Amino acid sequence: MSDAKLLETRKLVVDFNRRRVIDALDIAVPAGTVYALLGGNGAGKTTTINTFLGFVRPAGGEILIDGQSPHGNAGLVRSVVAYLPENVALYHYMSGRENLSFFCALAGLQITRARAHELLSSAGLQEQAHDQRVSAYSKGMRQKVGLAIASAKQAKVMLLDEPTSGLDPSAANDFAQQVRTAAERGMAVLMVTHDLFNAKQVADRIGIMKEGRLVEAFDAHTVAHDELEQKYLAHARGLS
Numbered sequence: 001m002s003d004a005k006l007l008e009t010r011k012l013v014v015d016f017n018r019r020r021v022i023d024a025l026d027i028a029v030p031a032g033t034v035y036a037l038l039g040g041n042g043a044g045k046t047t048t049i050n051t052f053l054g055f056v057r058p059a060g061g062e063i064l065i066d067g068q069s070p071h072g073n074a075g076l077v078r079s080v081v082a083y084l085p086e087n088v089a090l091y092h093y094m095s096g097r098e099n100l101s102f103f104c105a106l107a108g109l110q111i112t113r114a115r116a117h118e119l120l121s122s123a124g125l126q127e128q129a130h131d132q133r134v135s136a137y138s139k140g141m142r143q144k145v146g147l148a149i150a151s152a153k154q155a156k157v158m159l160l161d162e163p164t165s166g167l168d169p170s171a172a173n174d175f176a177q178q179v180r181t182a183a184e185r186g187m188a189v190l191m192v193t194h195d196l197f198n199a200k201q202v203a204d205r206i207g208i209m210k211e212g213r214l215v216e217a218f219d220a221h222t223v224a225h226d227e228l229e230q231k232y233l234a235h236a237r238g239l240s
Contacts, residue, residue, distance in 0.1 A: 004030055004031045005028045005029065005030050005064075005067075005188075006029060006030065006031050006065065006066050006156050006157050006188035007027070007028070007029035007035075007052065007064070007065060007157055007188050007190050008027070008028045008029070008062075008063070008064045009025045009026060009027050009028075009048070009051075009061065009062065009063050009064075010026060010061050010062040010063075010064075011024045011025070011026060011060065011061035011062070012024070012025040012026075012048075012051065012058055012060070012061040012062065012063055013025075013058060013059045013060035013061050014044075014047055014051055014056055014058055014059055014212075015059040016047075016056075020212055021044050021047050021212050022044045022047055022048060022051070022058075022212045023211075023212040023213045024061065024213065025044070025048065025061070025209075025212070025213070025214055026214065027048075027190075027207060027214065027217070029157075029188040029189070029190050029205075030188060031156070031186050031187070031188050032183055032184065032185075032186050032187070032188070033183060033188060033189070033204040033205065034179060034180070034183050034189040034191060034202050034203045034204050034205075035188075035189065035190050035191070035203060035204065035205045035206075035207065036191045036192075036193055036198075036199035036202070036203035036205070036206045036207070036220070037190065037191070037192045037193070037206075037207050037208075037209055038192075038193065038194070038196065038199055038206060038207070038208045038209070038232055039192075039208060039209035039210055040194075040210070040236055042211070043209040043210055043211065043212070044209050044211070044212040044213075045161075045192035045193075045209055046161055046192060047212075048190075048192065048209075049083075049159050049161050049190070049192055051063050052065060052070060052081070052159055052190070053070065053077060053081070053083060053159065054070040054071050054072075054073070054074065054077055057071055058071075065077070065080055065081065065157060066080055066156060066157070078107060079107075079153075080155060080156045080157055081155060081156075081157045081158075081159060082146075082149065082150030082153060082155035082157065082158045082159070083158075083159045083161075084143060084146045084147070084150070084158065084159070084160050084161070084163055085161045086161050086162040086163070086165050086166075087139065087142075088139075088142040088143055088145065088146040090134045090137075090142055090145060090146075091134065092133065092134050092135035093133060093134075093135065094133065094134060095130065095131045095132055095133055095134065096120055096125060096129060096130050096131075096132065096134060096137065096141070096144075096145045096148075097113070097116045097117065097120060097130045097131055099134060099145055099149075100116050100119060100120060100145060100148050100149055100152065101113075101116055103149050104149065104152050104153070107152075107153055109152060109153065111152060115152075116130075116148075117130055119148040119151055119152050120144070120145065120148045122148070122151065123144040123145070123147040123148040123151065123178060124144050124147075124174055124177075124178055125141060125144040125145065125148070129141060138171070139166050139167060139171070140167050140168075140171030140172075140174065140175065143163065143167075143175055144174075144178070147178050147182070150182070150187075151182070155187065156186075156187060156188065157187065157188050157189075157190075158179075158182060158187055158188070158189045158190075159189075159190050159191075160179070160189065160190070160191040160192070160193075161192055162192065162193055162194065162195075163175060163179075163191060163193065163198075164176075164193065164195045164198045165193075165194070165195070172195070172198055173201075175198075176198055176201045176202040179191070179202050180202055183204075191203070196225070196228055196229055196232060197225065199220070199228070200220060200223075200225050200228055203220040204219070204220055204221070205217065205218070205219060205220055206218060206220045206223075206228065208231065208232060208235050210235050210236070215235050216231060216235065218231075
């Protein structure tokens with residue numbers, strides 16, 4: 001684990017339609033760590049991701065990727081960031097391998113057929129699925145193609161938006177293992193989620209957001225699952 005902060009917000013403020021949706025947010029994700037942001041709908045989690053992606057412009061404060069602002073710097077986002085939304089967008093009429101090669105080419109990377117198979121296998125996709133059309137894939141299989149794309153790009157940062165939503169327990173566990181592997185290779189991972197179990201399983205640090213503010217943050221390794229659940233529910237019910 002490195003001290004280099006690959007993702008960072010400093011007193012970040014985002015307004016939308018005259019309403020404050022992120023208020024003085026401070027988070028930092030060093031290389032080699034997974035940070036899970038928890039919170040209910042409207043807490044500001046996805047807006048935080050979209051601000052890192054450059055889709056939303058801050059009203060105040062700073063947001064940094066590898067020490068640079070993503071705003072007006074699309075090349076930085078393309079070269080450094082891997083983004084996996086709740087539903088990974090792939091071309092259904094193409095195979096997993098063809099999608100991987102295509103998206104690598106868009107990023108200026110040419111990979112061999114053998115390298116594509118290697119990346120997909122490393123991401124946990126079964127070999128017999130590599131050349132199947134994505135239209136036959138489950139959500140978990142599509143996510144594995146997304147992870148393979150991130151690995152091929154050698155992205156420094158991965159942004160995950162509700163990655164385990166709709167996954168069965170086995171697929172969610174597989175995904176968690178792949179995310180941990182990415183972090184162990186030095187990637188900084190920011191994951192927004194409602195899934196307390198997955199957050200506890202995969203994260204190094206957990207933050208809880210409510211109404212745009214970071215109301216609590218702590219080392220994930222120091223809390224048991226039942227304690228995490230109590231903290232989350234206390235904030236959700238306004239008891240903390």
